[in-house]
Each structure stands twice: as C-alpha cells, then as structure tokens.
Amino acid sequence: MVEDCNIKKLRNNCFRQSKVPGEFMLQLRVPGALIDAKWLDVIKHVCQTWGDGTFHLGMRQTLNAPRIKAKDIPAVNEYIQPYLQAVECDMCDVKMQTKDGYPYIAPRNIMACIGGIHCIKGNVYTQRLAQKLEKLIYPNPYHIKISVSGCPNDCGKGHFQDFGIIGCTKPIYTIDRCIGCGACVRKCESAATRVLSLNDKNKVEKDPCCCVGCGECVTACPTGAWRRPAKDFYKIILGGRTGKQYPRMGKMFANWLTEESVLSIMKNWPKFSEWVLGGKPIYIHGGHLIDRAGYQRFKDFMLDGVNLNPEAMIAENINWAETEYRSNIHVKPLDKHLSVK
C-alpha cells in the first residue's frame, strides 16, 4: 500500500520527493558553502542511519541525503536541529524555529565560490555576504536563487541565477610605482576586457568605463602599482535561469555597488514578491516574477528606500535574450495569459 505523504508539505520542509514512493531526499542548506568540517559527520550520520548510505552533493551546494523514508522524517529533523541552529541561527543570524526542520524551501540555498579566503582571483569574502543575504531572504515563502562569486570569473554561475552577485574591485593605480612592464596590460587583454594600454610615457592608461572589476591587473603587477582598495564592490547579474521553457542568461542590473547597497536592495525582494503574487506565495521561480511585473516595476520596488553608494550604476533597461525552444513562446491565447486580465 502506498504510504500517504503530503509531498508539498515535505518539500517545504526541504525533503524532495523521490521516484520511489515514500522516499525523500533531505537537502541541508549551506549558505555561502563554507562550514566547519565537523558538520560532515551530521550529514554522514543521516545518510547512513536513515538513508541508503549514499550522499549527494547538491547542485546548489546543499548536503543531500537520498532515500529517507517519510516515517523517519521527524527523527531526521530532530537530529539535524543542532545543525540548523548553528548554521542558520548562529552563523547567519536567521530568526527561525529549528525543532521541526526547515520551514521553507522557496529561497534556495545561497551559493558561493570559495572567494577571497582562498582563491587568488577572489576580490571579496563571498561567504560573509552569502550569510548576510541568508538573513534577508530566509525563512520566506518566496522563491529566489542567489549566488555570490568572488570575481567576474563567476564560478558561482551568477549568470544563471535570479540574482548573481559578483565581487569586484576598483583598483587604485600608483603611477610612481609603475615600471611600465605591461604585465597588467597583457593580463587585461588575455583575461579581461582590454581596458588597459601603455601610453607614450610608458605608464598605464585605463578605460574605466569597460573595466569589469576583476583585479587581474593587481595580481599581475610586480611592483604593487595596482592595488585593491579596502572597499569591496559588487555587480548584480539579474534574471538568469535554466529551465524547460525560457532559459536565459542574466544581464547586468547593477554595477559598482558596495555591500551595503547590495544588502539594502536585496532586502526588498520579499516585498516585491509579495506584491507580484498578491500576497499568495505560489510555487513559481523568482525570475518569472520579474517578467510578470516588468523590469521597470521591479527596479522601482528593489530600489525603494535604498541609499545607493555614489559609485553605483543601475541598468536603465534590460533586454534579456532567451533560448526559444518554440518560436513566439510568449504569444498565448488570453485565457492562458498570466498578466492580461
């Protein structure tokens, strides 16, 4: 006999339905993807005690335990409570109950590359921002996918998130330390946006307009003539997604934001979602909410009450380019239309 399971309720509890009736996969959130290695024992124990002994590394950097029986879910939730307390409440300062497992699945785990704590390319501490963002979007019934990358290499695949937040730097050039070796120019040419050149004085000229903010010039410089300022900057790539209907790569929504500006913008997401959905949180991916509202409305909502830093730049308009699996996929009879009443 098939066991009676409320799969939507369990999904919200971060247990994903298996093709085997009555079995579910736990997804432990790891906001920022960096935790004390001791927690690996927790997921290991879950996998070996309630699962089938296998472990899955989640596509969004979650720690997954497949093949958990529905009847065991209360026991699993009780067992993982210290993890939720430590990672969500203590590390990210999220205010939530932890005794019955996760309250929501809609805001997906906030991904992050290893970033500036390890990577030679990283400009920012990605985990730190991811943890702060977790506090803003979780727990919450509104779907959103965010990743944080430490540099415009975007190993966090921010170009395929609702919000891809990319750590940047605005390098400072100390002309007197420059030996005119051209290492930065060559690096910018081969790795970035070709904004540097050597002038007739054998010093470097920069086209600041097209600088992608990667900091490769700093890394390449043998003399320290280029350095990163203490202030971090971010760009937000908006509205990227995968999916069966309208996959598309995100486009730049904002550039040269400080962390404060990023957080202040992202804080408006639940309010925007609530408005688009008329306060009824249905299971719909975040990017579609932007489509429904239109970019201009989205922009107004997201920038509401935000005090942008002076360097910040915001896209006046965004024209996404979708993969059209069928042509004119958006042309629908009115009864199938979502935004024409």
Place this chain on the structure above:
Amino acid sequence: MKHAQTYQLTVNEMNEFLEQLSKKYDIYAPVRISCGGRYAKDDSIIYQPINTYQEIEFHERSTYPLKEVLTPITQTLFYFTEDEFKESKSPQKDVLIFGRACDINSIKIQDQIYLQNGGIEDYFYKRIRDKIKFILMDCPEQFEGCFCCSVGANKTDMQSLAVSDNNGSAYVGIYDSDFNNYFAKYSAVDHEIQTPLENELKVDYPVIDNLDLANKLKEHPMWKEFDARCIGCGSCTVSCSTCTCFETTDIVYTQNAHIGERRRTCSSCMVDGFDKVAGGQSFRKKTSEKYRYKILHKVYGYNARFHTGPMCVGCGRCSARCPELISYPATLNKLSQAIKEIKGGVQHD
C-alpha cells in the same frame, strides 16, 4: 656588533625622539599598507616616511626592499626645456632609515654599482646616499625563507642607531655619537641588541669561480623547467634588495610639448625588452634564459667583477613575492648540483 650604550624608551618617548629627529631628518621605515598586497585583503609593507613609532612594522618582512628610499621605482632626474637639462631637487634634509641587517647590507651592494663601478659615481644616488644614516632593526622573529646568515648579511656595522621593539617600549642602542645628546636625560640599561645568529633555512650558496664554468652552466639543462614555470613578471627583481637596473625615459607635459622630464624607472632583466636594442634584436628571448641571467648575476657576475661575495643578502623577498612559487634557495641548490656535475664531467645532451 660593537657593544653600544643602550636605553629603554616608552612609545611616547620614542615618538618624542622621532619628533626631535624629524627637524634634521626625513625618517623612513617599513610601513603596513592596508590591502596593498597582491591578493584580496592582503596587506603590503613598503618603506615610507614616518612620523611616529607605531607606524613602523616590526613583525613582518617588508614586501618591498629598503633600496626604494635611495632609488625610488620612478625618479625624476632632470626637468628639461629646449636648451637646458636641470637636475631635480636634492633631498633637503638628512635621511634616517629603519632597516634590518640584511636591508642595510644590501646598500653596500647598491653602493658598489652606483658609486664604484667603472670608477664613476652616479650623481642622483650619491646625493641621497651621502645624507643617509641607518637605524638597525633587530630580528627577534625571523620570517619564512630568511637566510641572511648563509651569505654573511646578518651582521652590520653601518648603523648609527639600533632599535628593538619590546611590546610597548623600545630599546635604542647608540653607535654614532651624533645622537648622544638626545639621550642625555635617560640612563643606560644593560641590554644588547642582537641581529640573527642562525636561520632555520640554511643555504649552501654556490660558488662559480670562473667564466668558463659560468658559460658551461648556461648550457646546463637545469634552466629548462623555468620556461614553463617562470612567467617573467619581474616581481623577484623589484622586491630584490640588491637588484639595481633601471631604464631612462623622457616624458613631455601634455600641455606643453617643449618641456618635460627625464625619469629613471626601475627595470627588470626578467621582463621582455630589457635587452632589446634599437633595431629590435634581443639576446635572451626565452624566460629560462632571463631567469638564468638573473641567477648567474647574483651568484657569479657580480662577484667576478667586484670580488666582494654574492649579490644577495638572503632577505628572502624574491621567493616570497614569486607568484609562481619558484624558490630561489631551491634554484641555488640545483645550481650547486649542476656545478658538481660539470666539475665531475657529467655530460648532458
């Protein structure tokens, strides 16, 4: 080190002392630059003018060497008009520089090239060199890759003062009677400021005693690996305490094409173009050849010309700065091995 009269001063007293000194001297010391490093959030430490004792970085090796005080990376030599070259202004005050034993010893090597080579003194070097006095910093904590003791650069007698940071106070040793009067109000303490006696890293610095051996070494396969490893960025030579090479460049002011400056800029034998003549010909095209040229200058060329030992003070900066993690001591070991092979008659294809 000859025993010096030593005093113990509080930080406030040190600041008072520095303030008095600043009437006569520009004072330079290694200073921490927040976020100045190669990678995100890493600091750098650079020789800069200081006003207070707290600005001095005692606990970490400076990223860039002391030589920058004497030969800045970019220096204006002349201002010119259509019919005249006029020298840039000389330093007005005398100069005091805080440096470790290796740093101070490196200036002997700089002196050899700028003041001795060819019997010609470089005007711009001499005019600041004559004004310099050194304040020796001791090294109670050594840094990874220091090997001053292996090249005899752990001791110096070129200092006028020595300073040892002692958590909230400083010991100051006096080696130059010019400074006695500053200390009249203090009473001497029994403390001797020491420079390193031993390093954790010991380098058997290779000896190449003739040009034929040096030329045979140029053919040795040991250099090949550096074509793939070394990126020829010049970080090692810029951070080297003893490298001296420079380029001369003229610039004109954008607003007036008839007046401008002649500048001297640090250059590096590791960087393309160092050996490029007007017709475009270069002599060391491969990175391995550039690296070999640099290493053999340190080990052979300098000593063969001046007979004063290696062109190296074991400061460890070149290895510390190499983005490709090429260790200079490891290269020296390979070189010693290659010398043994050549002397033992081993043939390579």
Place this chain on the structure above:
Amino acid sequence: MTNNPVKPTACKLLDIMPQTQTEWTFRVKNNLPIKHGQFMQLSLPKVGEAPISISGFGDGYVDFTIRKVGKVTDGLFSLKKGDNIFIRGCYGNGWPTEQFKNKTVVIIAGGTGVSPVKSLVNMLCEHSNYARNIYLILGFKNSHSILFADELKKWQTASHFHVIYTLDDENYPGFKKGLVTDFIKEIPFASFDNEYECIIVGPPIMMKFVGMGLLMNKVPEKKIWMSFERKMSCGIGKCGHCRIDETYVCLDGPVFNYTIGKKLID
C-alpha cells in the same frame, strides 16, 4: 656636487646628410677628444636617450649615422639644421688603433655596422702609411641600404685599399652579390706574414659567422676585434642593461678582442 655624468649638454646640429631613405648622418658641434669606435649617449628632449656609435669626427664636430628605428631615432629624423641636440660621452674603449700600426688591417662590416668603423677607415685611408694594406669587405642588404656612398668610392680608389662591396640579394654595379662571409676566402691571409689584425662589426649573427669564417682561414683569435651593440640606459655602468656576466659593454667595450668576445654569452 657639480659633476653629473648623466647630464647631457646641448650641442648645435651643424648638418644633416641623408645616406639612404632611412639612414641619415647627423653632424653635431663637438670639441671633446674622441677615439675611433667610441659611442655617445644622444638624447632628444621629449623622446629619450640612446647609445649611438660615432661614425666620424673632425675639427669641431662629431657625426652620428643613425637608422630610423626605435623611438629615439624617429624623433631625430624630424630635426633641422641649427636645432639643439643633447649629447654626453664619449663612452667606451674604441678600437685599439695602436695595434694596427704598420700591419695589414682586414675590416669586415655589415649594414649599420659600418658606422662604428667608418672614422677608422677614413683615418687609415688618409694616412696611407699608418697601416700597410687595408682589406675591406662591406656588405649591405640591397642597393637602397648602401651607406656612405661617397666614402665607398674614395676607399675603392685608395691605392693601399683592397675592397669588396657586397649586396645580400641584388645585382648592382660595383657590388658583388652575396653575404660578406662568402668573400672571406678572397683575403690572402697567408701573404700577410702574420702582421695583420681583423675587425668585425655588424649584427650579432653576422659577427658570429664572420668570426667562424676567419677562424677557418686560420686567423688566430687574438687578431680578431669586434664591436658589441647592447641596450644601454646610462653608458656608465649603472643601468645594468649591457652587462654580460662580469663585463659591462659600456665600460669594458664596446670593442672586444675575440678571445674575450667569444666568451661573452648573453
């Protein structure tokens, strides 16, 4: 302190004598003593400084023959007679002219390499009893790159001169087609009674092969002299660019005996 060895002096440009489209001789006012084969640091405000061989000198002047390559020399080509040009030097050891007295002198030079020997060849031409016979092999790329055409004619007609002028890849009156190395065998070394010296100047590859050619003709190494061209930013042993091991080309050269030059491996 008044003596600044890198401070250049303004000197009047007395004349400009085009040799080819791209190679001009600049005659500059000068009263300093000069030795054949030395060089000076020539500078142009706005542009920079470069070591240039002295191609000729005389009462009150010094000549530089310069090919239009590089930043410094490009700037030179926009100068006019009467303009100032800044010079310092002279530098380098020059040719060991004393060694050439009463001997046969073999001179093999290619392209702009003719400049550093030109004044020496002129002296040997004018003072016919300074040396014995002069064997001169001068090579150019083609008829457009022939330098010092007037001098070439003069040397050809001097009775104690035996000249072979070559062009690498062109038939042209007065020139043989081929590389200078092809004509080394025409020099009767055996007839010189061991009383001779050889001079080689030119691009590094040319000097290498001419050196090998001379050795094949049993010329002892110590009879061969060569002049090195290296990048220099000071000319006084400070900038480091011209250093080869313990040798500084600016201070110890640019002229080296083959016994030393062969060991100068960059």
